[in-house]
Amino acid sequence: xxxxxxxxxxxxxxxxxxxxxxxxxxxxxxxxxxxxxxxxxxxxxxxxxxxxxxxxxxxxxxxxxxxxxxxxxxxxxxxxxxxxxxxxxxxxxxxxxxxxxxxxxxxxxxxxxxxxxxxxxxxxxxxxxxxxxxxxxxxxxxxxxxxxxxxxxxxxxxxxxxxxxxxxxxxxxxxxxxxxxxxxxxxxxxxxxxxxxxxxxxxxxxxxxxxxxxxxxxxxxxxxxxxxxxxxxxxxxxxxxxxxxxxx
Amino acid sequence: xxxxxxxxxxxxxxxxxxxxxxxxxxxxxxxxxxxxxxxxxxxxxxxxxxxxxxxxxxxxxxxxxxxxxxxxxxxxxxxxxxxxxxxxxxxxxxxxxxxxxxxxxxxxxxxxxxxxxxxxxxxxxxxxxxxxxxxxxxxxxxxxxxxxxxxxxxxxx
Numbered sequence: 175x176x177x178x179x180x181x182x183x184x185x186x187x188x189x190x191x192x193x194x195x196x197x198x199x200x201x202x203x204x205x206x207x208x209x210x211x212x213x214x215x216x217x218x219x220x221x222x223x224x225x226x227x228x229x230x231x232x233x234x235x236x237x238x239x240x241x242x243x244x245x246x247x248x249x250x251x252x253x254x255x256x257x258x259x260x261x262x263x264x265x266x267x268x269x270x271x272x273x274x275x276x277x278x279x280x281x282x283x284x285x286x287x288x289x290x291x292x293x294x295x296x297x298x299x300x301x302x303x304x305x306x307x308x309x310x311x312x313x314x315x316x317x318x319x320x321x322x323x324x325x326x327x328x329x330x331x332x333x334x335x336x337x338x339x340x341x342x343x344x345x346x347x348x349x350x351x352x353x354x355x356x357x358x359x360x361x362x363x364x365x366x367x368x369x370x371x372x373x374x375x376x377x378x379x380x381x382x383x384x385x386x387x388x389x390x391x392x393x394x395x396x397x398x399x400x401x402x403x404x405x406x407x408x409x410x411x412x413x414x415x416x417x418x419x420x421x422x
Numbered sequence: 423x424x425x426x427x428x429x430x431x432x433x434x435x436x437x438x439x440x441x442x443x444x445x446x447x448x449x450x451x452x453x454x455x456x457x458x459x460x461x462x463x464x465x466x467x468x469x470x471x472x473x474x475x476x477x478x479x480x481x482x483x484x485x486x487x488x489x490x491x492x493x494x495x496x497x498x499x500x501x502x503x504x505x506x507x508x509x510x511x512x513x514x515x516x517x518x519x520x521x522x523x524x525x526x527x528x529x530x531x532x533x534x535x536x537x538x539x540x541x542x543x544x545x546x547x548x549x550x551x552x553x554x555x556x557x558x559x560x561x562x563x564x565x566x567x568x569x570x571x572x573x574x575x576x577x578x579x
Contacts, residue, residue: 293498294497296500298562303559303568306568309429309556341435341463342431344435344436345431405439405442406444
C-alpha cells in the first residue's frame with residue numbers, strides 16, 4: 175500500500191460559520207493506480223489533493239505515505255499544477271534544476287537529470303527558453319518534466335489540462351499516457367483531479383466520485399477499458415454516462 | 423503565402439481525434455467534438471495538411487500514412503518525423519538557407535520579421551514569427567534567444 179487516506183474531514187471557518195468541505199474520506203492508493211478524482215465544482219477535490227500531498231492539514235483523520243504521516247516536503251511526491259507555476263525569470267532547464275537543488279547536490283548530476291526528463295517529454299531544444307516564449311502546451315510539458323525529474327513515487331495533478339486549448343490538451347493527455355505506460359519512468363501511482371468526466375474515463379484505471387459539498391466518496395470504480403482508449407467507442411460512452419449519473 | 427496560426431501540439435491533438443474517429447472525419451463534427459467553432463479548428467487542419475498528415479476532400483479530413491506513423495511513434499520518434507516534415511515547409515526551408523549563409527548561422531529578430539513580412543504580408547508579423555518559431559523549435563531546426571533577440575540554426579541531434 176502506497177498511500178492511505180484515513181477518515182479525512184476538512185472544515186473551513188468564515189465569519190464564525192463552519193463550512194464542512196470534506197467528510198470522512200477513506201481510500202488507499204496502490205502501485206499502478208491511476209486515480210482520477212471527479213465531482214461537482216466546490217466538492218473539495220483540490221482540497222483533498224492538497225491534504226494528500228501534505229500541503230493542508232485535515233481537521234480530522236490522517237494521510238499515511240508508506241505507513242508514515244505525510245510531510246509537505248516529501249521528496250517522493252510531486253505535483254503538476256493547472257497554471258503551470260513556472261518561474262518566469264528562469265529558463266526551462268533552470269526551472270527543472272531548481273526542484274532538484276535540495277535533492278541532488280552535484281551540479282553535473284542535476285544537469286543530467288534535468289536533461290533526461292526534458293528529453294522524455296520532448297522538450298529538447300527548449301532548454302534555454304524562458305516560459306514567456308512557450309505555448310501553453312509547452313509550459314505544461316515543463317510542468318511534467320519538473321515533476322518527473324524528482325523521480326516521484328506518487329504524482330499528483332490538479333486539473334493539468336484545463337488551462338490548455340482542447341487540441342493541445344488532447345495531445346498532452348496522450349503523451350502523458352505514453353510516459354505512464356513506460357515502466358522505466360516514474361511514478362508508481364498518479365492521483366489526478368479533474369472536473370472533466372470524459373478526461374477521467376480516458377486517463378484513469380480508477381475513478382473516485384465525490385458528492386457535492388461536503389465531499390464524500392459516492393463511488394470508487396475500476397475502469398475496465400482496454401488501452402489505448404477510444405472516445406468514439408460505445409463502451410467508452412457507457413462509462414462516461416455511468417460516471418455522470420453518479421455526479422448529477 | 424499563408425501560414426496557419428496553430429502549434430505542433432494542436433496539430434497532433436487533431437490527428438489523434440481523427441484517428442479515434444477511424445481515420446477520417448468531417449471537419450464540422452471534429453470542431454463540435456472539441457466545442458470549437460469551425461474557424462477555430464481550421465488553422466490546425468491547414469497545418470496538418472501543410473505537413474502532409476491529412477488530405478481534405480469535401481469537408482472530410484483523412485489521415486495519411488505518415489500521420490499513422492507519427493501517432494504510433496514514441497515521443498522522441500515523433501520529434502524526428504516532425505523535424506523532417508517541418509524542414510520541408512517552403513518558408514522554413516528558405517529561412518534555414520538564409521541562416522546557413524549568414525554569420526555564425528544567426529539573424530536578428532528584426533531581420534527575421536522583415537523576412538517573414540516579405541513572404542506573408544500582414545500587420546501581424548510578430549504573431550507569425552512566434553508561430554514559425556514554435557514549429558521550428560519543436561522540430562529542432564531554428565531556435566530563438568529572447569536575451570540576444572536573435573534566431574539561430576539548431577545543431578542536429
